[in-house]
Amino acid sequence: MDIYTDVLVIGTGVSGLYSALNLREDLKITMISKGKIDQCNTALAQGGISVARGTNDIDLFVNDTLKAGSYKNDINAVKILAEESMENIDALCKMDFDFDRDNDELSYTREGAHSINRIVHYKDKTGKKLEETLLKQIPSRKNITIFENCTMLDILKKDNVCAGALCIKDDIQFNIHAKITIMAAGGIGGLFRNSTNQKILTADGVAVALKNNIKVKNLGYIQFHPTAFFNSNEHERKFLISESVRGEGGKLINCNGNRFVDELLPRDVVTKYIYEEEKNTHTSNVYLDVTFMEEEFLKNRFPTIYKKCLENGINISKEPIPVSPAQHYFMGGIEVDTFGKTSMENLFAFGECSCTGVHGANRLASNSLLEALVFSKRGTKKINKNISNIPMINIDSPSLNYDKKYYEDLNNKIFIESLVKERGDIKNELVNC
Template sequence: MQTDFLVIGSGIAGLTYALKVAQHCPEKRITIITKAAADETNTKYAQGGVAVVNDLENDSFEKHIEDTLIAGDGLCNKEVVEIVVKEGPARINEIIEWGAQFDKDPEGEYRLGKEGGHSEFRILHHKDVTGREMERALLEAIKKAPNISLLNHLFVIDIITQHHLGYLVTKSTPDICCYGVYVLNSQTSRIEKIVSNTTLLATGGNGQVYRTTTNPSIATGDGVAMVYRAKGRIENMEFIQFHPTALYEAGKRGQAFLITEAVRGDGGILRNAAGEAFMERYDARKDLAPRDIVARAIDNEMKISGTENVYLDCRHMNMEKFKEHFPNIYEKCLSIGIDVAVQMIPVAPAAHYSCGGIKTDEWGRSSIKNLYACGECASTGLHGANRLASNSLLEAMVFAHRCYVDAVNTVNERSSLPEIPNWNATGTAEPKEMILITQSLKELQQVMSDYVGIVRNNVRLQRALKRIDLLFDETEGLYQTTTVSLQLLELRNMITVGYLITKGAGFRKESRGLHFNTDYPAKSELVQNIVL
């Protein structure tokens, strides 16, 4: 298959970019591919909302910029922060024009929420399913674009570069170029190639690397892993944000139900096993401190009490307003026997968001020519060492727009594509035992959760690297000798991402933002990004 613009991923970043390109270039073909159903993305599970300054009487760009810089703990790119905050309102207006609906009060004014780290009420939301509503509006608009093809169940194996043409490609090779991708069609089990002059990676996060995460099962770090294999630049992977309040269900692994930070913004109080409101002991902002502080505080309270969770107390809140603003949270809690009006919600931190990723410039360009990245898989410089709540959807829209602007302005400058060889599966056979894959995945998630979690130290990181190296060797052996499957490819990517997180954590000789190492509890004077 050949296409003019290839988009990998169907979350808010990929869909926004595709829609803009399609409208600007009606004669060009835009192809979106996704490894599952089109709406199964991290965007779909974003509950809280999108942060944007739209009330200049009570808020300002300067306040939003300052809040973002404080949360990022010295590692934000200030120029990028200003770009995202100031261009944000225009992008919000566009998605509203495309049909996204945000909650309003009886007077028709937008209801603005407040979350941890924000100095003002500036969070637009659609009940507690904001991401799903934005995704819905974008998919409806995509259906109306005749030059967009949206293909499901295609899993990208690797980016095609000069490496696949027989050339030696290393980190120091100048002008590494992306020509498209090899994909596994999971419905036919065939490996196909999609050739394109321009490719956008919008592949989302990597929460499945951990035992418990708020991310769906598709969040396996595929974009980051394939760029690293292609010798592209990856940055700041050690900064994994753990959402402080995922619903705790004893014995459950995998995706945990998210209790949005907006619940605390509306007055929810965190309490420990003894019923004490403990956040005042950790930060003057109490329950609305930034996520890294709240997650570490909960982790510490759990270790002190020897319990696996703390509680979110909503019993004092107006229940009619709670049901209106958080209907899905209310129903989910009821489904497991918790009435939030009379019982506290058991919560615990879960892997939530990757602040690092594919290193890009202010136009979303990666270090590989003709390859853009935006959304959670990218490291644009906005989040620094810790993402400010509800900045992710805003960043995705702003950088999708910037990737689109650069891509359409330079598309005619791109040289013709070389002849791309077909996938070579010579010498491979069907795998005999799936347990070799499933057990390795469990081991990886256990290692990452126990050794590279909220609190780290050098011994744990060294142990993690040794075990990840062993898992890498075993999995590469399988990859070289067996026909590829979705499970094997995802495992391979997650092992690479686990390695990058652990390696980045080992290089950072300080505690900053989301990375807390008990061997280096203070920040260093040298503020730097870790590029791998």
């Protein structure tokens, strides 16, 4: 049952969907998602999407991003991110994305390490709204077909040219042959004991890149979010208490009720202070206090967080929220240029599985959804222009003899070995390590 398509998109989060929607409508596009269509980190994003507040804000936005990233960022990519941010938010507005507004103007909030308010949002469910908005566009695009619960096990290639992917769905393995393949397979949190990520996201894109000698970059750059709801069960995904709660004035306090850090410092710095405070006070968590805010405001501005905490026995308007850091985001990934092009011909990578270099060593809050939008838009423009000259390479998959578990174990092993080589200190944070 091999499939032939112009473009194969691996992943149905923001980077996969936005790519598909920006590709030419005369191209046959096949998308796959490992789990259900919206089982992705995109749908979990709470805080929002950064955007420059006009051309006057570009330099400041670039500086904030560089500073948060410890100046390890690719400055050219950061400039592109800031310069092209506004047109992509406009594009979402044209798709009727229902951003929160103050009167008729977009409402901008602030998050850690941003100098000004420049985060557009939809309550505390920006990602869910974004996923829904993009998915709503798909039925009108008859050229796009999506297969759920379909896992990419490896890519197909001839020499250094990508020709699609080996996939499995309902225990049946088959090849999807494609002129262009887009890797939009997301992050790595599923490999960690404590992570805010979807458990199914296990670095598959990067592992397959490593296996096929495709260049990767900055594997050691992993972001731990300072404030995940504290829960000692390592089998459960950790629920995020968004940065925007601190942006709106939430205070971090220790078990004695004392503040110990400026809450709006970059994530890696706040995380470091929390770990130190937990160590000094011999506790496993600290607290995020919003009890001084009006309950109605909290219910309206943070409905998901309010509800989720209540389900866990905490009324956030009356008690501080127990929080501790958890793995959250992967700044490294498949090395790409500013059009998402990888070191393998006909293979692009967008979103969290890619490394454009915009985040440096530490991602500035709300820059991830923006990165996915900006670079997938740029990459698809290039694909639209060039695809007519790209032939279909029909090759047989050499590896149909192995089962799914073989590939999954191999991919996990390859990624973890490379990661631990760069970051021996996080070995204990990994599952099965």
